[in-house]
Amino acid sequence: MAGDSKYEALFRERLAEIVGEDRAADIRTTMARPKRQGFWVNPLADGGIPDGELVEGMPGLYSVAPAERENLTSHPAAQSGRVYLINPSSVLAVAALDVRPGHEVLDLAAAPGGKTLLLAAAMHNSGRIAAVEPRKARFHRMCANLGRCGVTNVEFYLADGRGVGRKTGARFDRVLLDAPCSSEARIRWDEPDSYEHWKPRKVKESARKQRGLLRSALTALKPGGVMVYCTCSFAPEENEQVVTGALGAYPDVDIEPVSLPDGVASMRGLPQWRGRVIDARLALAVRVLPDSLWDGLFVVRLRKKAGIRASASDS
Numbered sequence: 499m500a501g502d503s504k505y506e507a508l509f510r511e512r513l514a515e516i517v518g519e520d521r522a523a524d525i526r527t528t529m530a531r532p533k534r535q536g537f538w539v540n541p542l543a544d545g546g547i548p549d550g551e552l553v554e555g556m557p558g559l560y561s562v563a564p565a566e567r568e569n570l571t572s573h574p575a576a577q578s579g580r581v582y583l584i585n586p587s588s589v590l591a592v593a594a595l596d597v598r599p600g601h602e603v604l605d606l607a608a609a610p611g612g613k614t615l616l617l618a619a620a621m622h623n624s625g626r627i628a629a630v631e632p633r634k635a636r637f638h639r640m641c642a643n644l645g646r647c648g649v650t651n652v653e654f655y656l657a658d659g660r661g662v663g664r665k666t667g668a669r670f671d672r673v674l675l676d677a678p679c680s681s682e683a684r685i686r687w688d689e690p691d692s693y694e695h696w697k698p699r700k701v702k703e704s705a706r707k708q709r710g711l712l713r714s715a716l717t718a719l720k721p722g723g724v725m726v727y728c729t730c731s732f733a734p735e736e737n738e739q740v741v742t743g744a745l746g747a748y749p750d751v752d753i754e755p756v757s758l759p760d761g762v763a764s765m766r767g768l769p770q771w772r773g774r775v776i777d778a779r780l781a782l783a784v785r786v787l788p789d790s791l792w793d794g795l796f797v798v799r800l801r802k803k804a805g806i807r808a809s810a811s812d813s
């Protein structure tokens with residue numbers, strides 16, 4: 499936006515409407531400054547690790563100052579897969595899913611595979627993860643990334659996630675939908691690439707795709723199972739409204755709280771947006787607000803209620 503986009507003023511107005519003027523001012527400042535780089539120590543690989551500052555409340559996760567980013571990227575541990583460059587918000591979204599060894603997990607929008615790696619590590623490479631990605635280049639990058647990182651419990655599917663639930667039926671213990679979105683929370687005023695595709699139409703198109711993906715994800719979730727829906731967009735159209743629609747269509751689905759480490763800037767799901775009603779349960783959703791380390795992320799945890807004949811195997 500940097501002053502030359504016709505959508506800049508619109509984006510700024512919307513941001514203030516969503517998070518409030520004070521928070522929007524902080525976020526705009528954050529978006530104009532270089533960020534710290536997070537990295538996660540991969541227990542599925544061996545080797546030494548670079549120096550970094552431990553991220554409070556997030557075991558295995560460190561960060562370095564912006565100026566150290568290049569050194570980190572070229573460090574042998576990053577090349578070998580012993581450490582994976584990732585933002586704390588991504589780690590938080592995976593933690594909210596609470597996967598266990600032996601689970602059958604669906605990662606419905608998986609490339610380049612950062613969250614799939616965290617899932618595999620939490621499952622000690624046991625059980626099975628189905629990782630879905632429709633874009634060829636990203637799909638192949640994901641396969642290479644996860645192979646390099648020592649992941650062995652993933653089956654890869656080059657496919658549109660919207661058709662998956664219909665094909666699999668309700669079989670997964672856990673489903674992650676890290677949905678494709680308008681990427682609003684990734685905007686950096688100093689990086690034109692990060693906002694050149696933002697426009698109101700992008701928000702609308704993303705929401706349409708997200709609705710299809712969320713329906714597919716919920717169809718694939720077994721009774722008693724848990725799913726996490728997240729986006730890196732601030733837009734209520736892509737977050738609260740998408741989930742409100744799904745709750746209407748799936749009366750057997752409820753929302754559960756997401757917990758955050760102390761000190762993380764966040765706000766709860768909005769109670770309404772531009773006069774349109776949002777399901778009151780969305781107050782349990784969380785919008786992590788971007789700062790010098792954390793990326794902005796909307797996260798909600800959903801559970802499909804167990805039917806009377808559901809087994810007690812889901813824990």
Ligand SMILES: C[S@@+](CC[C@H](N)C(=O)[O-])C[C@H]1O[C@@H](n2cnc3c(N)ncnc32)[C@H](O)[C@@H]1O
Binds near residue numbers: 608657678679707711
């Ligand atoms: C936010 S990114 C996922 C990041 C990934 N979970 C990670 O942590 O590395 C969203 C992904 O969804 C993919 N995508 C786009 N349309 C899709 C669809 N119809 N079905 C499944 N995935 C889709 C995009 O290509 C992109 O790779």
